[in-house]
Amino acid sequence: MSTAVPEFDPQEIALHPEDYFRRQLVWQLPVRITHWVNAACLIVLFLTGLYISHPLLAPSGEAVRHFVMGRVRQIHFVAAMIFTVSFLARIYWFWMGNAYSRSGFPYVWRPEWWKDLFRQGTDYLRLERGHAHLGHNSLGGVAYTLFVIFLGWCQIFTGMAMYSESNPGGFLNRVFGWVLPLLGGSFTTRMWHHAFAWGFVVFAILHVYIILYDSTQYGNGLITSIISGYKFYQKGDFKED
Amino acid sequence: MATRVVVDPVTRIEGHLRVEAMLDERGVIKDAMSSGTMWRGLEVILKGRDPRDAWAFCERICGVCTTVHALASVRAVENALDVKVPPNAEIIRNIMFLTQQVQDHVIHFYHLHALDWVDIVSALKADPAATSALAQKVSPSWPLASTGYFKDLAGTLKKFVDSGQLGLFQNAYWGHPAYKLPPEANLMAVAHYLEALKWQKEIIKIHTIFGGKNPHPNYLVGGMASAISMQSDNAINMERLNYVKGLIQDAMQVVENMYIPDLLAVASFYTDWAAIGGGLGNYMSYGDIPQNGIGDVSQFRMPRGVILNKNLSEVLPLDLTDAGQVQEEVAHSWYEYPEGKGALHPWDGVTVPKYSGPKPPYKQLDENAKYSWLKAPRWKGNAMEVGPLARMLVGFASGKTEYKDVVTEALGALKVPATALFSTLGRTAARGLETKLCVHWLMAEYDKLIANLKAGDSATADTARWEPSTWPAEAKGYGFTEAPRGALAHWIHIKNAKIENYQIVVPSTWNASPKDSKGQHGAYESALLNTPLADPKRPLEILRTIHSFDPCLACASH
Amino acid sequence: MGSLLRKATTYDVLREHGIDRRRFVKFCTMMAAAMGLEATVVPQIVEALETKPRLPVIWLHGLECTCCSESFIRSSHPIAQDVILNMISLDYDDTLMAAAGFQAEENRKRIMKDYAGQYVLAVEGNAPTADGGVYCTVGGETFLSILQETAENAKAVIAWGSCASNGCVQAAKPNPTGAKPVHKLISHKAIVNVPGCPPIAEVMTGVLTYILTFGALPELDRYGRPKMFYGQRIHDKCYRRSFFDAGQFVESWDDDGAKKGWCLYKMGCRGPTTYNSCPTFKWNNGVSYPIGSGHGCIGCSEENFWDNGPFYERLTSIPVPGIESTPNEIGTVAAGAAMVGVGLHFISSMARRATQKKEEAPDKEGR
């Protein structure tokens, strides 16, 4: 049975009481692949995006011999397309994967979710080990939803709308073109796209730090988990144990 | 009792002007009110913006005298930041300025003013052959003067009138007793109305070449954005410069062989108007067309100065930075000043609108209350007239030979005394004479540009003060020009790289101003006094005098 | 004056002008080309201009600068004279009409009555809505009421320029007069927006010719602009685009790149975010356009372009009231705050670990 806030199944522990450390496959392959594809794309997108906004290189000579800005934009667009596909694939896996793949969802209508959010927040602030999770805790869930899912959609919609401008009336333009007037025109759309880009930077800083912190605090192998898929928990992490 | 004649809208002008005139029993104007009925709030909108952008906002004050506000604005910012533009930029600005002057004056004469003197309906009766003879007599060098040309035109005109759709010409004062031209002169004028319409779009291409478009060409704080390079097909190069030269040559033809002859021909039928519409008798020019940087007033082609009470023997100096000279009042204007303030120099200027007129729809305004969206600018407390006439008089009184020559020649041709200049006709004539000076200066400035390029100088912008980080925390500046309609200046106060205050005092603000706190009339109001109206329901005389100023109300109230 | 029985068509008038049928058809073909239409519609234009009486037009001026009118008279194909004398009947236009005062207003009222449902209302400028509309009155009436009254029986409404289509300069913050564009003041009417400050002359005459020819408005985009003139970005047709792609930019005014005509992107050019025909039609009969003369596009046909400044900066503040920072300023502050937060947390967790060790230490020693 998959629960909303997936905690490890105590029965599983009951079967092997002799084991102090447990290893559990949490991140299935699609989660791990999309994680690294997204991470790589976001880094490329942010850097190329900044470059587009403020091109630094100044090649001399005939224009036909150079394609610096054009290349950077191409890379941005290729990364954007890969990101979009990977992003959508991850969302698909939200339903298709194991319980942990759904664990980020903010179940704001469930009291337990709020309790967990509060508990995790205070644990981090009091610098205490506190309650262990195998999937995402509520706090992580909020962060992923706001910073990744929401911003991701924002970037995809604003980015695709801008991308579609060079082919007015084309397929992308018909699908995404409405974003431009909604945000007050092409120029303001671009400003939003640029502002949103920074959201990923803020996320990445917090995310990587929390991963490192959490991993040392709980000794749960969190860092390697996004490569191997396995997380560890210690005996006694789950109170029924 | 007195009848009140209301003309609203005053048409064939730019913007929204309302005139109310109070007549005595004999139909003579005894009191008059000029009211600007629109306000957009540019001075409010400019606050807090980047001073380098101000020219673009200001330029949109007016699309008819487009460029002059941009010019005054960049000069104001450059003055505040102590930027000196390179000689080429100054010359290009002079060329654009003169182009504007020439184009605007010609449009005014043919498309805004002519129908006050030319009766289109009477033109229907003209004999093409006689018109051709007249045209060749008036201007032997103007090519379009054959009988066939006028015959075609007469046919077109007839067809147009017969169509029943009179369009722009419907319901005007045709047949009014004050129209005096013979049918042939009227037909010739109609022909030139159309020729001028075709030509104005050509001369203005000079703006397009240097500024990218017209209306509203581009300016730049520190110079001009149009780089010059003879080595490039992507900059101002020889092809572009030749284009400019050709346009100037055409303009000379139009001005010398069409505009000036037409002006003199029409004026010769209306010399009675040399005694009507004089008005204030105070004239002011800030001067323009620098030859050695905007700071060297002595080297301006258009001289600076003030004439009071028609006294041509004395030209008074003026100083735009002196808090006691140029001031604006709001005694009869729909604005509020801070407690206890009556007149403010533009650096301390305040723009807070407060409408207190009648609730629309209304039938009349109250001359004893506030009645206009224009402030009332005054020079040392005097109401002033600005514009081509003021410039001609200041130039003439300063003893500048170019000015003396054209003025004396015209007075001789019309056989009128120098006092004829202080009139409606004088104003209209001065505009034409100025245009003649301007086309020649246009060519002279072009030659200067070429000479400067030959000498190896191709710089068009000084960017040392481009970045706001190079600016002082606080700075004040002013920029001025002689717009087609007269003396124009902008005053700016920059604080922390943003506009803290921006005040604009415009030629039409001077001329169309309402009364001030002392009850002194503005130039329009004053010029209307004592004018007899033949038919108060068709106040053609009011239009003649008001149009002689070439009103621009979007400018005036901004 | 004149007979109302027979109305001359454009063809009649052109023929009076000494223009024969062959040249007339050529004129129509050129017009079609100017509008970007297929050659197959030429007969339709020919027929329209041959048989239809001149289209009555009432041209109102509100809060504006009259540069749209000025642009209009600069049209080269067709020239303004042909439009005014042969194609439309410009029955009311404050700037050009001969009549003044109440006679002028009479003209407007007469057209509204005699040509109800047939005249086109062209609006230059927009209407102030604050304080009962007192910031613009004509003949003692508010422009707002005149606009609404005149639109009532119009066949269609043309919103000339950025003022009428988007609000333009007087609607820039803080919009002291409450200026609103036409489409926000008139409903239930076909409105075509022709933005630009001003619009290109041939775009203006093109729109009029289209309406005259087809008796309907051209196909409009999401912003109510004719697709044929506003379908593409400046940037996608700009002749400096190859420099953009190469990465060759003007870095400062009058530098070497400026002389070579490199891309103006870094000088704040709004070409990448602006829809207009400038690079294709160019200005004043193809002479140049802003970028062609070395200055960036300021985006004059785009909604709210005045508030998207400073014009010479690529990044401006994000459009949230009260925020005056660029995306990069906001972003660096946010990222900095995140770094500081992380840093503080890290330091306190290290401190915590150190004290815990101290607490544990005597324990271990005591064992």
Ligand code: HEM
């Ligand atoms: C040092 C590099 C990184 C490591 C070790 C790492 C590790 C992890 C781990 C362990 C999780 C699961 C988190 C949890 O249980 O709360 C996770 C999730 C996530 N990470 Fe990272 N991460 C790294 C970099 C990044 C970067 C640069 C990004 C993008 C900006 C990113 C985006 C995400 C996202 C979107 C998730 C949610 C994944 C999902 O549920 O599909 N990560 N990461």
Ligand code: HEM
């Ligand atoms: C998701 C992460 C993304 C980030 C961090 C990002 C970042 C940026 C940045 C900083 C810019 C420069 C904006 C400026 O000119 O100031 C930019 C431009 C742009 N981005 Fe993105 N972007 C992302 C995703 C996308 C996506 C999904 C698309 C979709 C195709 C996209 C399309 C564009 C386009 C079309 C431009 C304008 C490029 C140009 O006109 O030259 N971006 N991006």
Ligand code: NFV
């Ligand atoms: N008055 C005025 Fe202007 C002029 N000439 C500006 O300064 O017209 Ni619109």
Ligand code: SF4
């Ligand atoms: S759109 Fe621009 S050009 Fe046209 S009237 Fe408005 S301000 Fe002037």
Ligand code: SF4
């Ligand atoms: S000059 Fe402007 S429109 Fe042209 S390519 Fe460069 S950024 Fe684009």
Ligand code: F3S
């Ligand atoms: S400023 Fe306007 S004129 Fe064209 S190039 Fe840009 S849209």
Ligand SMILES: [Mg+2]
């Ligand atoms: Mg002012």
